[in-house]
Amino acid sequence: MQLRGGGIGTAGATTNDNGETTNPTALSILAQQWCQFASKNFFLLGMFVAVGLARAFPLLGRSGxxxxAELFIGKFGVACIFLLSGLVIGAVRVEASSFQSQTQHIRLTDHLWPLASLVNMCVILTTAAGGSVATALWNAVISNLAGIFVTPILLLRFFGKYIQLPFIDMIVKLCSQVxxxxxxxxxxxxxxxxxxxKKNAKFFKRLQEVILLGIxxxxxxxxxxxxxxxxxxxxALTLSILIPAMHLLSLGVLFRTFSLPIFKFxxxxxxxAMFTASQKTLAFGLPLINTIFEGAPNVAAYCTPxxxxxxxxLILGSLCVPRLSKYVEEGDEEAKIVT
Known part of the structure; x- marks a missing residue:
């Protein structure tokens, strides 16, 4: 039986080819709601499934x-992710008239928070809070590209004495695979x-998520x-306490810093600037970790944080959105009064 007439209506009814109205069962409605939830949270749920399968059948997906898996996921999969990233990065355009001011903002956020690389989440949160989308887009593009070069340098600087990091080999690998x-x-x-x-954006997004879950x-x-x-x-308990505390601290410090009159923002x-400088990317981070530490026994521990x-x-940023939206609206009102 094929359904038509707009599917489930306000009363939960459906219409078949004969014009007859049928009421779905509570189980079918629950199944539909679950499918919608799973689709919206595909990656988050997928992480639990990936770790669970790895725990139950570790020999199935191990390297060798x-x-x-190390060939199709670790090499071809990572290359596919960065190939798609190249397509996405090229899609970002900002008007030439704002190029100079946006470039200044890129330098400020990169220099003040050099360990943070960015993800599309920062653009979403910025949009929801009424922030400058152009600034967020520029930071997301430039910082992701800069992260390819900055990451191995920071690793060598902070961990070179404690872990084996063949710097030259790492650079060659990043150039070829990233x-x-x-x-x-x-x-x-x-x-x-x-x-x-553009025509297959949803498919490519889901493909990227599947590859990341494979990693x-x-x-x-x-x-x-x-x-x-x-x-x-x-x-693990320490991480669950320390990471939220550090993220909240970074949001607060960055907000106060970029609000200083010296920046004239x-x-x-x-x-x-607050969102883009505080977000850390999973889409770039996992492939980079997998590439740099390929074959290392502790690579999963490096991925865990x-x-x-x-x-x-995303949770903490979303909680900040209402307060930030009010902050932006108050600024708009002040600007109207001044003019």
Missing amino acids: GVLR LLPVAAGQTLRHFGGKEIY VWNAFCNTFAGSGLGLELRH TRREVVA LMFVHPLQ
Whole structure:
């Protein structure tokens, strides 16, 4: 039986081909609601599934196993993610008249918060709070690209004495597995790739999420097939307390910093700078970790804090949106009075 007439109406009824009205059962409505919830939260739920499968069947997805996950996910999958990133990055455009001021904002947020790389989430939160979307977009593009070069330098600076980091090999690997696919994505935009991406944006977004989940699955399979995660309960509890505290602190410090008169930022720009400088990307972070620490036994432990941060920064950022929206509106009212 095919359904028509707009599907489920206000009363939960459906109409079939004969014009007959039928009422769905409570179970079917619940199943529909669950499917909608799962679709909207596909990646978050997928992380739990990926880790659970890795724990139950660690030998299936480990590197060197039957499925050769390290090849199809660790190499081809990562290359595909950065290829798609090249297509997306090329889509961002800001009017030439605002280029100089936006470039200034990029320098400020990058210099004051150099350890933070950005994700589309910062643009979403900025938009919801009424901030400057142009500033958020510029920061997201430039900081993601800069992160490719800055990340290995920071790792060498802070952890070079404690972990093995062959710097030259790392740079070569990042160039071949990250920069080359990004450049290829940029090139493809001029040969029909732009239109293809626009027509299939939802598919490519879901493909990227599936690949990222594959990286998580492969990393945790390697861990559970070896000596385990290496993360004790007390450490996990510490992370669950420390990460939210650090994120809230960073939001507060950045907000106060960018509000200083010396920067001459509007309130909309303050909101954008605060969000873009505090967000840490999962879409870029996981592939970079997988590329830099390929073959390392503790790669899953390196991924764990980022997996904590991903849903956390969306929750905390969303809680800040109403207050920030009021802050922006008050600034608009003050500007009207002055003019």
